[in-house]
Amino acid sequence: MILVFGSINIDVLVPVPVLPRPGETVLGGDHALLPGGKGANQALAARRAGAAVMMAGAVGTDSFADFALELLRRDGVDLALVRQVDRPTGCALIMVGAAGDPQGGQRGAQRGENLIAVASGANREAAAAGVPDTVLAPATILVCQMEVPATENWALIRRARARGARIVLNLAPAAPIDPALFGEIDILVANAGEAAVLGADPASLAGRLRQALVVTRGGAGSVAFLAGGGHFEIPALAIEPIDTTGAGDAFVGVLAAGIDMRLPLPAALRHASAAAGLACLAHGAQTAMPGRAAIEASAAHLPKD
Secondary structure: OOOEEOOEEEEEEEEOOOOOOOOOOOOOOOOOEEOOOHHHHHHHHHHHHHOOEEEHHHHHHHHHHHHHHHHHHHHHHHEEEEEEOOOOEEEEEEEEOOOOOOOOOOOOOOOOOOOEEEEHHHHHHHHOOOOOHHHHHOEEEEEEEOOOOOOHHHHHHHHHHOOOEEEEEEEOOEEEEEEEEHHOOOEEEEEEHHHHOOOOOOHHHHHHOEEEEEEEEHHHHHHEEEOOOOOOOOOOOOOOOOOOOOOOHHHHHHHHHHHHOOOOEEEEHHHHHHHHHHOOOOOOOOOHHHOHHEEEHHOOOOOOO
């Protein structure tokens, strides 16, 4: 079983011809309101990949709350640990480059790239104490990200480790990690910029973890640095992206699902890489999350060594 502790948002998505510079106004297309949040996105990705998933987090009592949970509820994610609090439901404002040269033009942005600002709202009230010990067990995979208070993440990770659960931490958005926590984490997932925040080379960082550091590199695929030394690379799906908003969350959620299904790490990462590519082929985050059959078919067609 996968327990996702993290953020639940509404995404306000605006397609723009180019991403604006500071102080610049860019006229875009029609906006869309979509459910999102890194925690909710990863929970839905894992569920669509075939895993049993429980979501823990917080939403407000406003009109956005039900909509933010709609796809999770429809797809069968257990929401018993989602609390309602007296703050607005989290909201992300997302601009997505929708036109121009897919290889990047004078503005230097590729089609599908995005700019995101998040109003955390109720996510600041996500509480480790709201997760009972009964759901933390050796059969549990705890998935965390950095859109809820870090102290709550660390508290829950320590409790989960003490009860034998496995831990996947997605260092997004980038933030420091309590140095004493590295030995509690099985797999740390970060893009190259996020990994750099930790201030050490990837191989050294991996040696402080229980299993691996996975560094994602967009269209260049990912690299897994193993705790015991060595590394291997996983290719990316060859696509022309429409919207990259949910790609990283698809990667993390499907990786967790693969581990839950007892796939070897290379196979779980191939599924995650395929899912991340597929998630770039439609607008939005949760609305673009692929299903298990599509993931498995695409993973089978990834290049092999």
